[in-house]
Amino acid sequence: MSFVQNVQKVLKQNIREYGMYIALFVIMAIFAFTTNGVFINSRNISNLFNQTGYIAVLAVGMTLVIVIRHIDLSIGFLAGFLGAVAAIALVFWKLPVWVVIPMVLVMGAIAGLITAFPVAHLKIPSFVASLAGWLIYRGALLLVTAGTGTIIVPDAAFNAIGNGYIPDFPDLGFLPGIHKLTLLLGVIAVVFFVFSEINSRKKKQAYNFEVLPLEIFIIKLTFIAILIGLITWVLAGYNGISWTVVIVLVVVAIYHFVTTQMVLGRHIYAIGGNPEAAELSGINVKKMIYVVFGSMGMLSALSGILFTSRLQSATTTAGTLFELDAIAAAYVGGVSAAGGVGKVTGSIIGALVMMSLTNGMNLMGIDISLQYIVRGAVLAAAVIFDVTTRNRSK
Amino acid sequence: METPLLEMKNITKEFPGVKALDNVSFQVRAGEIHCLVGENGAGKSTLMKVLSGVYPYGDYSGEILLEGETQQYSQIRDSEKAGIAIIYQELALVPDMTVYENIFLGHEISSAAQVVDWNETVQRAGEMLQKVKLKLNPELKVKDLGVGQQQLVEIAKALSRDVKILILDEPTAALNEDDSANLLNLLRDLKEQGVTCILISHKLKEVIQIADTVTVLRDGKTICTLDARNGEVSEAVLIKHMVGREIDNIYPQRERTVSDEVVLEVRDWNAYDPNLGRSILKNVSINLKRGEIVGLAGLMGSGRTELALSIFGNPDGYHLNGELYLKGEQKNFKRPQDAIKAGMAYVTEDRKGDGLILIQDVKQNITLANLQEIANNGVVDENAEIKVANEYRESLNIKTPSVEQKVSNLSGGNQQKVCLGKWLFVKPDVLILDEPTRGIDVGAKFEIYTIMTRLVQQGMSIIMISSELPEILGMSDRVYIVSSGRISGELPIEEATQEKIMHMATN
Ligand SMILES: Nc1ncnc2c1ncn2[C@@H]1O[C@H](COP(=O)(O)OP(=O)(O)OP(=O)(O)O)[C@@H](O)[C@H]1O
Ligand SMILES: [Mg+2]
Numbered sequence: 001m002s003f004v005q006n007v008q009k010v011l012k013q014n015i016r017e018y019g020m021y022i023a024l025f026v027i028m029a030i031f032a033f034t035t036n037g038v039f040i041n042s043r044n045i046s047n048l049f050n051q052t053g054y055i056a057v058l059a060v061g062m063t064l065v066i067v068i069r070h071i072d073l074s075i076g077f078l079a080g081f082l083g084a085v086a087a088i089a090l091v092f093w094k095l096p097v098w099v100v101i102p103m104v105l106v107m108g109a110i111a112g113l114i115t116a117f118p119v120a121h122l123k124i125p126s127f128v129a130s131l132a133g134w135l136i137y138r139g140a141l142l143l144v145t146a147g148t149g150t151i152i153v154p155d156a157a158f159n160a161i162g163n164g165y166i167p168d169f170p171d172l173g174f175l176p177g178i179h180k181l182t183l184l185l186g187v188i189a190v191v192f193f194v195f196s197e198i199n200s201r202k203k204k205q206a207y208n209f210e211v212l213p214l215e216i217f218i219i220k221l222t223f224i225a226i227l228i229g230l231i232t233w234v235l236a237g238y239n240g241i242s243w244t245v246v247i248v249l250v251v252v253a254i255y256h257f258v259t260t261q262m263v264l265g266r267h268i269y270a271i272g273g274n275p276e277a278a279e280l281s282g283i284n285v286k287k288m289i290y291v292v293f294g295s296m297g298m299l300s301a302l303s304g305i306l307f308t309s310r311l312q313s314a315t316t317t318a319g320t321l322f323e324l325d326a327i328a329a330a331y332v333g334g335v336s337a338a339g340g341v342g343k344v345t346g347s348i349i350g351a352l353v354m355m356s357l358t359n360g361m362n363l364m365g366i367d368i369s370l371q372y373i374v375r376g377a378v379l380a381a382a383v384i385f386d387v388t389t390r391n392r393s394k
Numbered sequence: 395m396e397t398p399l400l401e402m403k404n405i406t407k408e409f410p411g412v413k414a415l416d417n418v419s420f421q422v423r424a425g426e427i428h429c430l431v432g433e434n435g436a437g438k439s440t441l442m443k444v445l446s447g448v449y450p451y452g453d454y455s456g457e458i459l460l461e462g463e464t465q466q467y468s469q470i471r472d473s474e475k476a477g478i479a480i481i482y483q484e485l486a487l488v489p490d491m492t493v494y495e496n497i498f499l500g501h502e503i504s505s506a507a508q509v510v511d512w513n514e515t516v517q518r519a520g521e522m523l524q525k526v527k528l529k530l531n532p533e534l535k536v537k538d539l540g541v542g543q544q545q546l547v548e549i550a551k552a553l554s555r556d557v558k559i560l561i562l563d564e565p566t567a568a569l570n571e572d573d574s575a576n577l578l579n580l581l582r583d584l585k586e587q588g589v590t591c592i593l594i595s596h597k598l599k600e601v602i603q604i605a606d607t608v609t610v611l612r613d614g615k616t617i618c619t620l621d622a623r624n625g626e627v628s629e630a631v632l633i634k635h636m637v638g639r640e641i642d643n644i645y646p647q648r649e650r651t652v653s654d655e656v657v658l659e660v661r662d663w664n665a666y667d668p669n670l671g672r673s674i675l676k677n678v679s680i681n682l683k684r685g686e687i688v689g690l691a692g693l694m695g696s697g698r699t700e701l702a703l704s705i706f707g708n709p710d711g712y713h714l715n716g717e718l719y720l721k722g723e724q725k726n727f728k729r730p731q732d733a734i735k736a737g738m739a740y741v742t743e744d745r746k747g748d749g750l751i752l753i754q755d756v757k758q759n760i761t762l763a764n765l766q767e768i769a770n771n772g773v774v775d776e777n778a779e780i781k782v783a784n785e786y787r788e789s790l791n792i793k794t795p796s797v798e799q800k801v802s803n804l805s806g807g808n809q810q811k812v813c814l815g816k817w818l819f820v821k822p823d824v825l826i827l828d829e830p831t832r833g834i835d836v837g838a839k840f841e842i843y844t845i846m847t848r849l850v851q852q853g854m855s856i857i858m859i860s861s862e863l864p865e866i867l868g869m870s871d872r873v874y875i876v877s878s879g880r881i882s883g884e885l886p887i888e889e890a891t892q893e894k895i896m897h898m899a900t901n
Contacts, residue, residue: 208796
């Protein structure tokens with residue numbers, strides 16, 4: 001087969017996955033153009049990543065919730081409420097950061113388990129169960145902030161989570177103004193990526209599975225390597241990698257590993273694909289509902305921490321619409337509403353797409369009313385694209 | 395020669411890695427019943443999907459002529475308009491709608507303003523039901539009907555449009571003998587009324603009974619087209635064309651391997667289904683010995699599947715009462731997980747509904763019930779997984795380009811084999827097979843029987859639920875007959891005959 005035919009075939013087969021990256025690229029290019037490059041300067045990209053953080057962790061959890069054919073609407077205000085609890089614990093109870101963070105994460109997990117109970121045991125639709133949670137946590141947030149209004153958090157360590165950057169090597173006299181640890185990490189990431197891809201390709205070939213044609217494989221590797229390199233370079237040009245990005249990357253790495261490599265992940269996707277068959281295959285579906293909602297709750301807590309830390313304060317409206325941003329990110333990232341399909345890495349890209357829109361339109365000074373309409377249109381386009389490409393490949 | 399009603403010329407259809415149809419030509423005369431036979435994966439369903447526009451024009455190469463005119467369907471609706479109606483391997487009715495709503499679904503009888511005329515609809519639905527000789531109230535919900543009745547409703551639905559060609563893909567696979575006979579009679583009547591029929595079936599007996607013409611496909615190619623009206627076509631001839639070699643005895647030779655040790659025993663077992671609000675099993679007592687194949691015979695809906703489910707961890711939440719012993723120990727399974735851990739496996743009757751994860755690939759399905767075996771500390775070892783999947787692919791002869799193929803892309807029979815592979819990988823002591831050869835071709839049936847024989851020789855014990863009496867008689871060591879949730883009889887194989895079993899099953 002000729003090279004062009006190969007490219008066409010591969011594109012056609014993977015249109016859904018590549019489409020997302022292409023969309024992100026196009027959106028970024030448009031904003032780069034319309035903002036005269038402000039959008040893609042180091043400072044803004046760094047800012048964009050930090051803004052995406054608290055939605056990204058929610059989108060990761062939401063991916064699994066949607067994969068098992070459920071939904072969780074309560075997470076926005078749960079994040080807001082737990083963010084406020086963290087602020088109160090730090091400011092009024094004077095607890096140290098290393099106590100507050102685990103405590104809030106555990107509270108989040110418990111909240112998730114509570115949502116799971118009616119869903120797993122009483123077969124109440126998760127839409128309704130979590131809608132109740134939405135109301136309750138909203139009330140709870142208003143309640144705990146009622147006396148004080150906005151709670152300012154003065155704790156430097158806590159605020160670094162949302163605003164700080166990883167340290168750099170001491171000044172060695174070369175590459176002034178560039179964050180060298182970030183560069184090093186970027187190089188390591190590229191090398192690691194290239195090796196693991198080559199490895200997995202070799203393995204597949206050994207089993208005679210279909211692999212990408214060599215030229216295209218090389219192009220793909222080069223492309224992604226350049227992409228990682230570029231992002232690293234841009235970030236290194238400002239303050240380097242932020243703690244938020246580190247946290248998001250760790251969360252994604254863990255969830256990616258669990259969902260693709262572990263028995264637990266297999267069970268989750270099996271339930272999404274066919275719950276009856278999963279139960280009959282010896283998977284405890286109820287238990288998995290607890291696991292997935294529990295993880296969602298914990299990630300909501302993390303989101304609340306990231307958000308509070310970023311604002312350096314807890315507000316009475318924190319968390320508003322987070323749940324919808326997370327759901328939109330998951331759908332844009334290729335999660336299927338029918339269940340059983342979707343990757344956490346996709347949802348991260350989805351979150352980045354949605355946040356780029358907000359960020360870019362803010363830079364352009366577009367009115368908030370129009371912003372909503374554009375974001376809605378992009379969501380609709382993504383889902384339509386998803387459904388049509390999926391059906392065609394059948 | 396007259397022009398055929400339908401002519402498909404040089405049809406080729408490829409899927410990634412599979413040539414499902416390779417230059418197939420196929421002709422159907424007006425007013426005949428034309429049977430299409432072939433092994434699992436031969437391409438029968440695919441050929442019909444090409445005809446009905448599921449795979450639109452351009453997705454395949456070749457030509458379709460209806461009454462001499464070239465047809466190019468870009469969607470199912472186009473073929474429906476041209477008078478082609480297809481009833482798929484899996485039923486496509488909406489369970490929560492009434493019979494009459496289902497019959498006119500998609501072409502409702504309505505006024506100019508798109509308001510549905512329900513009176514007219516009910517009336518016309520009644521006429522359609524008469525046509526298919528189904529006496530029932532059209533206001534019933536489809537989910538409350540038996541499979542046989544649902545099948546007839548599907549046909550009524552097809553007839554409610556103007557059909558020239560009615561295509562049925564394995565319509566009798568899920569029917570018992572009475573319902574099958576009923577359906578075949580109906581097809582004969584329709585033929586009298588001028589409806590042309592294409593019938594796909596693995597039940598060669600009925601093919602010989604009813605066909606005017608038989609076309610055999612093998613590996614995506616037309617092998618031959620036979621005139622079946624003068625009685626020259628026999629099962630042996632068909633099998634030979636289908637598999638390319640002769641199979642004289644489809645039940646393998648078995649040495650009796652039954653030992654005295656009872657591995658599974660159920661005593662005074664009662665089950666009440668809270669959803670249906672009635673008792674479904676009454677005082678059932680059965681036992682199974684090591685190395686034994688016990689057949690569970692009975693009519694559809696007699697409670698055999700419910701019995702299997704209630705033993706296998708009771709996933710549907712029946713209220714149970716009675717005693718269950720596995721290898722001498724009393725058990726009280728809370729969920730299928732417990733039953734599997736204790737050494738049981740259950741190959742379900744409905745492979746798409748509750749057997750397989752269709753959107754996942756062959757290897758993921760095969761390993762699903764026993765992932766622990768190929769995992770270290772909860773991390774799945776992919777190499778081990780591929781190895782296991784390939785083992786079962788070979789030993790069960792699953793036709794697939796690779797174990798990375800999605801199960802939804804396999805043909806019906808090969809999906810069944812994947813189900814079987816999944817449960818064999820659990821390495822159970824007690825294997826329950828619910829209609830194990832439904833929709834499976836003769837060659838594959840023989841393979842499955844051979845596997846069963848091998849398994850009992852290795853000390854496994856098998857309960858086989860089957861509605862096909864020849865299979866029960868051919869494979870069992872002992873037969874229980876189930877009727878209305880009770881055991882109405884038990885026969886050692888030496889004493890069992892079709893007549894005796896039918897007699898006990900209908901009492
Ligand atoms: N959507 C698809 N994608 C890839 N391969 C497919 C797809 N549909 C069918 N096939 C392959 O095409 C071949 C023919 O399948 P088909 O369903 O027509 O078989 P069949 O004769 O109906 O078999 P059965 O008797 O088991 O139903 C099989 O090898 C099957 O795996
Ligand atoms: Mg078929």
